[in-house]
Amino acid sequence: xxxxxxxxxxxxxxxxxxxxxxxxxxxxxxxxxxxxxxxxxxxxxxxxxxxxxxxxx
Amino acid sequence: xxxxxxxxxxxxxxxxxxxxxxxxxxxxxxxxxxxxxxxxxxxxxxxxxxxxxxxxxxxxxxxxxxxxxxxxxxxxxxxxxxxxxxxxxxxxxxxxxxxxxxxxxxxxxxxxxxxxxxxxxxxxxxxxxxxxxxxxxxxxxxxxxxxxxxxxxxxxxxxxxxxxxxxxxxxxxxxxxxxxxxxxxxxxxxxxxxxxxxxxxxxxxxxxxxxxxxxxxxxxxxxxxxxxxxxxxxxxxxxxxxxxxxxxxxxxxxxxxxxxxxxxxxxxxxxxxxxxxxxxxxxxxxxxxxxxxxxxxxxxxxxxxxxxxxxxxxxxxxxxxxxxxxxxxxxxxxxxxxxxxxxxxxxxxxxxxxxxxxxxxxxxxxxxxxxxxxxxxxxxxxxxxxxxxxxxxxxxxxxxxxxxxxxxxxxxxxxxxxxxxxxxxxxxxxxxxxxxxxxxxxxxxx
Numbered sequence: 001x002x003x004x005x006x007x008x009x010x011x012x013x014x015x016x017x018x019x020x021x022x023x024x025x026x027x028x029x030x031x032x033x034x035x036x037x038x039x040x041x042x043x044x045x046x047x048x049x050x051x052x053x054x055x056x057x
Numbered sequence: 058x059x060x061x062x063x064x065x066x067x068x069x070x071x072x073x074x075x076x077x078x079x080x081x082x083x084x085x086x087x088x089x090x091x092x093x094x095x096x097x098x099x100x101x102x103x104x105x106x107x108x109x110x111x112x113x114x115x116x117x118x119x120x121x122x123x124x125x126x127x128x129x130x131x132x133x134x135x136x137x138x139x140x141x142x143x144x145x146x147x148x149x150x151x152x153x154x155x156x157x158x159x160x161x162x163x164x165x166x167x168x169x170x171x172x173x174x175x176x177x178x179x180x181x182x183x184x185x186x187x188x189x190x191x192x193x194x195x196x197x198x199x200x201x202x203x204x205x206x207x208x209x210x211x212x213x214x215x216x217x218x219x220x221x222x223x224x225x226x227x228x229x230x231x232x233x234x235x236x237x238x239x240x241x242x243x244x245x246x247x248x249x250x251x252x253x254x255x256x257x258x259x260x261x262x263x264x265x266x267x268x269x270x271x272x273x274x275x276x277x278x279x280x281x282x283x284x285x286x287x288x289x290x291x292x293x294x295x296x297x298x299x300x301x302x303x304x305x306x307x308x309x310x311x312x313x314x315x316x317x318x319x320x321x322x323x324x325x326x327x328x329x330x331x332x333x334x335x336x337x338x339x340x341x342x343x344x345x346x347x348x349x350x351x352x353x354x355x356x357x358x359x360x361x362x363x364x365x366x367x368x369x370x371x372x373x374x375x376x377x378x379x380x381x382x383x384x385x386x387x388x389x390x391x392x393x394x395x396x397x398x399x400x401x402x403x404x405x406x407x408x409x410x411x412x413x414x415x416x417x418x419x420x421x422x423x424x425x426x427x428x429x430x431x432x433x434x435x436x437x438x439x440x441x442x443x444x445x446x447x448x449x450x451x452x453x454x455x456x457x458x459x460x461x462x463x464x465x466x467x468x469x470x471x472x473x474x475x476x477x478x479x480x481x482x483x484x485x486x487x488x489x490x491x492x493x494x495x496x497x498x499x500x501x502x503x
Contacts, residue, residue, distance in 0.1 A: 011405060011434035012115070017108035027432050028345075028405035045097055045278070048439045 001055055002037050002044075004030045009051035015043035061303040065089040066499055068294050068307040070281045070322070073101025074117070074126070074479055075465030076313030077264040077275075078486035081133040084273035086490070087499040091305055092268065093296045095280040098258065099265050101313065101466075102435065103479065105256025110384040113348045113431050116441070117257040117479055118373060118391055124246025126483040130260070135267040138259050139251040142378050146360035149372075152419055154361075170211035170364070180206040188240055193233040195472075198448045202233040214364055221370045222362065224476055225342040225395050225441045235446035235476055242474020243481050252359075254381040284310055284323040284462065291323070291462035308501065309461045309493050315443050316453050316468045328458050335451040339468065341440030342399045345412050348431040349390045350383065355422055356390075368394035368408065369415035390427070392416060399445050405434060442477040443468035455489050463489045 006029070013026030023036035024043060044052045069080045072094035084090045098104055102116030120139045121127060130137040148155040148166050157165040167177050183206040187193055193202050199220050203213055213228060220231040223239055253259050265275045279298035284291055285306075293306040312319040316336050320328055345368075349355070354374050361372040369392055376388040383389040394412040396403040409432055416423045435441045444453060444467065452472035455463050470481035471488070 008438060010437050010439045011409075011432070012439055013431055013433045014106060014115070016431065017106040017113065026434075028409040028434055048096060049437075 001034070002032055002039060003053055003055045004032065005051040005053070008049050010049055012048060014046050014048060015052060018042050018046045061301070062306065063091065063303055064306045065091045066307065066497065066501075067091075067309045067311060067493065068093070068305045069311045069313065070294065070319075071101060071313030071466070072099040072261065072265070072275060072277075073313045073466055074103050074261075074482035075467075075485050076101070076311065077261055077268070078126075078129045078483045079311045079313070079465050079489055080273055080275070081135060081264045081267045082129060082486060082490040083493065084268045084271035085133040086494060087271075088493070089499065090268060090273040091307070092273070092275040093279040093281055093294075093298075093305075094275065094277045097278050099275060099277065100258045100261035102439070103257045103261050105253075105258035106431070108431060111348065111350060111387070111389050111430060112256040112382045113433070114257055114346065114391060115433065116346075116435060118252070118375070119247065119250040120253055120257065120260065121243075121246035121480055122249040122251050124243075124480050125487060126246065126479040129483055129486065130263070133264070133267040133271075135260075135263040137263065138255060139253050140378050141249060141251040142359050144358050144377065146362055147356075147358050149361055149363045149419060151365045152421075166364070167212065167215060170215055171207075171209050173209070176207050176209060177212070180212060182206075184237075187233070187237045192237045195232050195234045196449050197233045198229050199231045199233040199236045200229040203228065211365075218362060218364050218370050221395050222393075224446050225344050226399050226445050226447060227395065227397060230399055230447050232446045232448050232450060235450075235472065235474070238474035239476065240474070243476070243478055244474075246480040252375050252379045252382075254379040256382065281314065281322055284312075284319070286323055286327050286459055286462075289327060290460040294322075308497050309463065311463045311465055311489055313464075313466045315438075315466065316457075316464050319457060319462070319464055323457075323459060323462065332458050335453060338451055339444045339453070340399055340447050340450070341436060341438075342442045342445035343396055343403070343405075343408070343434065343436035344441035345394045345409055346433040346435070347392045347394075347409075347412055347416070347429060348433075349392065349416065349423070349427045350430045351388050351390070351426040351428065352386065353422075353426055354388045355420055355427055363415070363419060366415040366419055367411040368396070369412055369419065370394060372416075372420060389430075395441075399447065409434070442470075444470065444476075446472075446476040455485055456492070463492070465489050
């Protein structure tokens, strides 16, 4: 499951523009639409602050 | 398994303006140069995001067409694809648009903000003295400086907008000295300004091409893991890329990762306490960049400066200069805001909402035709300015306490008018490259 570290995410919204599924939405904070996210990991590669990761839970 | 090893004259960590400008200058002078960038794209906060057919800036919008940044492109022979902006800005005071010849604009706005011409004249005399004779102390805020001449809140608002736009810091927090010195520093470079039709990232790609043409390397998705230090001298960097870990041995390391990250990469134990204290005192600034789209231009000139709003300081209808940044028949607009204080805590969601409410309340036609495409916030570890010029702020030198290890970029921008932005970052690259050139010849062994 894609997880955002709210301590380090600044809300730059880069991930939103690279997500092929349009599953991310930044508005000062990041919203993840788990219905759309297919765990392709692209957002993790492009996150400038290393705030996104995959977790098992 | 034997670890991979490479050698070069200079290893550059990070591909922002400071990093790529340094690498391009060094490669052009014959230094074997390797740039590593952790992200899949170059540019750092001078990148461009493609989204739904539009191009979104990430920190560099207006590109200075003269001065330190541009001169590096000339020197290394990199393409500088920038369309100049020829139409002067307009000003929005509350909901009233002030449309006067450019040369009259500051006066026209001040008179609109304050009816007492005598008060304006006193203030202008004080400001003129600060700009042409002697700047105020670095310990004084711009607001305190202004309050010596006037208590008029509307006049103070003019300087709030100016300092917010130039230095992403409001008048009550910004160093008055830095504010006035920026007129003879980085702002001079913005006398001629333009926009990159393919986005600012095209300029960074052009620098990458210039580096590669001189035999340098720019490796993306390659993360610096450790700066190697021996006898208090930097001697290399361990990086991790798609093909695993590599040790790059280099005579000099230039870090564009930010001064704090540089310390973390090398190890705190190599840095003096005084230096670490100065880094702790750095205040990174927040700016919010909202991209709006529409089927028609929301304003008739490229730049609108906005006064007496909650947060909004400028609104850029960039399609007037570069229609290439939006799909055919569509228009793209960028607007910028900062919080009232860069030091006091703010609620980011509220800051974004106030920015958007300003667009709706102050921009004619926004409610009917405008639509938010993207919201980008830059602060903390991915800031607008890594070292905002807040009263009493420290000038962090480009040279670190570790020999042969330099920082470039806005965290070490030169005090005295170059607090950041593309001119400030480019200048740090020039300073560092000059120093390396004085100390090392290309190919010289340690």
